[in-house]
Amino acid sequence: MVWRQRTSRRRVRSVHSGIASACRTRRAPLRCLGCDFQRTGGGVKVLVTGGTGYIGSHTTVSLMEAGHDVVLWDNLSNSRAAVVTRIGAIVGARPVFVSGDVRDAAALDRLLGEQTFDAVIHFAGLKAVGESVHKPLLYYENNVQGTITLLRALDRAGVRTFVFSSSATVYGDPARVPIREDFPRAATNAYGRSKIMIEDVLADLATADPRWRIARLRYFNPVGAHESGLLGEDPQDIPNNLMPYICQVAVGRREALRIFGGDYETADGTGVRDYIHVADLASGHVAALRYLHAHPGLLTVNLGTGRGYSVLEMVEAFGRACGRPIPYEVVARRPGDVAQCYADPSAAHELLQWRATCDLDAMCRDAWRWQKRNPAGYEE
Secondary structure: OOEEEEEOOOOEEEEEOOOOOOOOOOOOOOOOHHHHHHHHOOOOEEEEEOOOOHHHHHHHHHHHHOOOEEEEEEOOOOOOOHHHHHHHHHHOOOOEEEEOOOOOHHHHHHHHHHOOOOEEEEOOOOOOHHHHHHOHHHHHHHHHHHHHHHHHHHHHHOOOEEEEEEEHHHHOOOOOOOEOOOOOOOOOOHHHHHHHHHHHHHHHHHHHOOOOEEEEEEEOEEEOOOOOOOOOOOOOOOOOOHHHHHHHHHOOOOOOEEEEOOOOOOOOOOOEEOEEEHHHHHHHHHHHHHHHHHOOEEEEEEEOOOOOEEHHHHHHHHHHHHOOOOOEEEEOOOOOOOOEEOEOOHHHHHHOOOOOOOOHHHHHHHHHHHHHHOOOHHHO
């Protein structure tokens, strides 16, 4: 299979130009991702769990713009149904949305019995580091149990191409940076440990059954918003991530940003992270699907920019984007946080032919455009 790519500042658009391999029919129990590319003339049918969430929605846009059919599966516990309409406004066609929970085996079996999928991208799960410290069982139930339930349902249906939303939190507090994929995993919180557990399940599954094609994408800190201003990060409670908190302060929904920790061993005392534009991250998932078409087995790559920025650097950049300083106060460190964490993304560059292209100023400009146009988030 040959893919042609047309790149822009925001995303990678991929078009399949043909495949010469022999194909199985739709009725065959063993799914062939490459065969599906040939049958559909360029696209595959992808189930996106957590598809109305922040990263899931942007990835859906990238998938649809690359010619793939997408079905969204989400319980809307931390997202809005309005996202589906907005995706349609961007792409020109609404994706199919199914309300459901990945822990519900019967509902998954019904969906997979009614529709035929070629691949799954799995975002669904809880992701607040601080909350996970206080509610570990909730995170293990949702993230680990939910993923195993999903994998069992997929195996029964013969859908064995799987892209997993992992996280840089699996590296814990790294001994050095930038972080390579072969660094030890040692999460400092239940959220990170849930990701490690799932990664291990996927590794064992790939070893036990060579029919599986699995990508574990360890991404760093997604920020920004779609350039249209129609999609962005809209937490339903107090934001746990830096960028949406800054956005809500800038638009007047909150008085000041709380910076957790000013005494880390970094240049300015605040935590350092690898912030990556969500559109770049979305294009990385399209690239991962393309890779899995040609490579069965297990893939593990970091998705990041390779550069770390401190919290104060982010605050200053956002001030430039919105035209005024962001008020903030430094408070005690948050349990489970680490001093610095940024990627060595060279494996993704080489294997996926993917690279993050947006700088910090672009991330802040797009996030501010989203928040300015949607001061109350999707509620409007």
